[in-house]
Amino acid sequence: MSHLLTVCLLLLLGWFWLDSLRAREIAIGICQAACRQRELQFLDQAVALRRLGLSWRSEGVRLRRVYRFDFSEEGMGRRQGYIVMRGLHLEDLSFGLPEQVSDA
Template structure:
């Protein structure tokens, strides 16, 4: 019985590791595309996990991950943004910048 429990725990740990890698890769791609779209320089080419938790929604229980990333508007100043992933789906992406208004 204890061998079965150990195998189940190892399988769960393996699933969590692979799911975390997949979520991180998706977050990296989303941040890279968002920075390119807004003409921002994405620094360090990576995201860092800041928070991990569970969230309950109508579709069930999902892992909620909050990643931090650094970017620069003009190459002089380092700023921080964050991206929130619920499961493998984007929940929120924030640069902490005011919305740009088109010139009239």
């Protein structure tokens, strides 16, 4: 019985590790695309995990990860933004900048 429990725990740990890598890859891709769209520089080409928790919604329980990333507006200075992933889906993305208003 203890061997079965050990195997289950190892499988759970492996799933968590692979799921975390996939969520991080998706978060990096979203940040890169959002920076390109806003004409910002995505610095370090990386995101850093700041918080990990569980999120309960009508769709069920999912892992909720909050990542921090650095960007630059004009190549001078460094600003921080964050991205929130619920499972493998984007929940929120913030640059902490005022919204761009287009003249139409």
